[in-house]
Amino acid sequence: MTTELTIAVPKGYLLKETIEKFKKINILFPSDFEDSRRLFTYDTTKTFKLLTVRPWDVPAYVEQGAADLGIVGKDVLLEQEPHVYILKDLHFGGCKLVIAGLENQSIETLNHNCKVATKYPNSATKYFQKIGKKAKIIKLYGAIELSPLTGLSDVICDLTATGKTLKEHKLIELDTVFESTAHLIANPIGMKVHYEIIKDISSRI
């Protein structure tokens, strides 16, 4: 029985490079797909189905088996800890999760029970556990940089690639929680059904 192999990839900044990566190993998706509003497409051989979903939703698609493979930032994997196989670091889409605050703040001088605004409550909690401080995590869904300026939190724990947005909001990096790149992940059953082909993709991509 041959079934098509479904790949969930994140919309946004990882999508273009993902499609390029597949092109290099001769899996060709329509070149106009990035600009279209369609949510899925097939490669030229109709063997691979590509789903574009929100970056934070990639693990759910793969974990539940709606997709066999997924491409997702390590930041999302560490935050969600999904039950999937992690196959390869694809070394693109580099960024890091940092603790950032206003000038003249430092990790050492942060009070116990300091307030931390973040989209990454799990990773932030683990970080503060590791450094032996109790933090009060405030979960936000966006515009995290606004938080210290408005007094909502003392510091933020957020993703940064160039540091530009932080700078614009007068925030400085106090510490790096972890660095992140795009990773290839697989559904455990999809991995069994399509073992050879997934192993091949993973070795070449």
Next chain:
Amino acid sequence: MSKHSTPQGIRDFLPDDTKRLNANMILLQKLFTEHGFNQIKTPTIEFAENLEKGLGPIQKKECIEFFDPAGNRLLLRPDNTTPIARTVASRMANQPTPIKLCYTEPIFKKSNKNHSDTEIFQAGCEIFGYSSTESIAEIISMCIRSLESLDIDDIGIDIGHVSFADGLPDTKKQALLQGDYIAYGEIPERGSNIESNTTAIDEIIPILTKTHPDTPFIINKGLVKGLHYYTGIIFEVYSKKYRTIIASGGQYDSLCSLFDNPLTAVGFAINLNDIGFSS
């Protein structure tokens, strides 16, 4: 509509669902009995210190735990095999071997963030005091027949062995267990023609392919289990349609000795929660 709900991970079985679940259980009980397995019932609640003998760190965290009035830690059984091993080792030690037992009972695990089932109905068989590879083949064969009788016809079986993890540093074992193949260093080898380097697997696959020519038996070097009690062959059955591991089992020759009565053992369990239901 009334909005009185059930806790996360706990579901009601309305009459149609109940009919389906019970029919599956009755069918399996009949099949097990026809093949010489006797039904056993162990208690839902046991002392934590007894059941924890068989559990790895991940399973311990998934247990639902509480206290009795004397302050003893109790668990809802997270697994059927350990309670049955305890019962056999402590109450049936004088019986002639092999002792063939079967069950259709639920196990209980904390629901995860994806609302996984807390109450998981299982059916399974165990052989205690077996002495040959044939008994391991008999267990795997029973498992396949059981699934066939439930009309699951798209299964594949991965066969592993605890020795596959021999000599690996603890970090690599953990990486395998978590499916982190970057940390492990490679995607584990898997295929029907790869070298198992394991006598038991080399013996068992020809027996199984003879009796079940249509079932793919695939050696998986990455198949390891979080349960501490496995001692030899481990197997895992998946269904393409259900997209899940629907049954698993293996050899656990040292579990009974943890209950002061050394007896070899091999068994399997099928998860019945999703079978036959359109989820």
